[in-house]
Amino acid sequence: MARIVVLSDIHLSPTHGFFWENWCTARAFANAASADAVIVNGDLTINGADSDAEIAFAANALTSLRAPVMTLPGNHDVGDEPPGQDPNQIIDADRLARWGRFFESDRWTLDVGGWRLVGVNAQLLGSGLAREKAQDEWLDEKLEAVARRPIALFLHKPLFLELPTEDVVTPACIAPLARARLLDGLHRYDVRLIVSGHLHQHRDRMLAGLRHLWVPAVAFAAPQSHGGDSRCGITVLDFSSDSLQVTIERPRALVSHDLAAIKGHGRYQFLRDMPACPPSHEG
Ligand SMILES: [Fe+2]
Numbered sequence: 001m002a003r004i005v006v007l008s009d010i011h012l013s014p015t016h017g018f019f020w021e022n023w024c025t026a027r028a029f030a031n032a033a034s035a036d037a038v039i040v041n042g043d044l045t046i047n048g049a050d051s052d053a054e055i056a057f058a059a060n061a062l063t064s065l066r067a068p069v070m071t072l073p074g075n076h077d078v079g080d081e082p083p084g085q086d087p088n089q090i091i092d093a094d095r096l097a098r099w100g101r102f103f104e105s106d107r108w109t110l111d112v113g114g115w116r117l118v119g120v121n122a123q124l125l126g127s128g129l130a131r132e133k134a135q136d137e138w139l140d141e142k143l144e145a146v147a148r149r150p151i152a153l154f155l156h157k158p159l160f161l162e163l164p165t166e167d168v169v170t171p172a173c174i175a176p177l178a179r180a181r182l183l184d185g186l187h188r189y190d191v192r193l194i195v196s197g198h199l200h201q202h203r204d205r206m207l208a209g210l211r212h213l214w215v216p217a218v219a220f221a222a223p224q225s226h227g228g229d230s231r232c233g234i235t236v237l238d239f240s241s242d243s244l245q246v247t248i249e250r251p252r253a254l255v256s257h258d259l260a261a262i263k264g265h266g267r268y269q270f271l272r273d274m275p276a277c278p279p280s281h282e283g
């Protein structure tokens, strides 16, 4: 048996501290949870795609977690795959290099509770960058190497919104071509679970033999509903040799912030454009 705590979309920033108290609540929960590891599933920052200071701040915050920490980047950390939410923040080699200066990697494997957990950089999928091809090969190798273990895949973005066959290109999920390629590969192995963040809502479905778990955000509630529960939360995964228990925890102190209200109902397009309001406490 192994316990993994998933903290997704924590959105920390040294200059914009809207979500710092939620982070402190999530950290206290994770540190009391006897976790074997904490997975931080992307969007560690608000503006890490353009700021060393943001990535450094988030990396430092994660050092106060007691369990081993496995991190994956999100669109706020290394930019979006094209066409993206913001044409000025598309993933590129410089942004990946910034991530690489603060974190060991943007992909990993972790063998726990009889399962193999594999984390990949969702922002590379459909990017056309050299690292996308390298990641594809790496993933294939890591799945191929698993003998008789169920596999869970972690990445920042969900593979699709409603159905694996949908063909709309949207920054809300992985692009259709990249998704089809990934699913083709996954179906060759005993992949049972796909865990994603990004949409800031909890939804849990079985589709074509795969369990697609959208985990809630730590920072703020979903600004747009895609059929899930928009409230903030923390995900606990208890893996045993052939089964999995999923629990969504919502400590009372975790506030499901309304993003539109924080941004002045249209006054600011991006949180990074807002006047500075640093976190009340650091560390
Ligand atoms: Fe996010």
Ligand SMILES: [Fe+2]
Pocket: 042, 043, 074, 075, 076, 156, 197, 198, 199
């Ligand atoms: Fe995101």
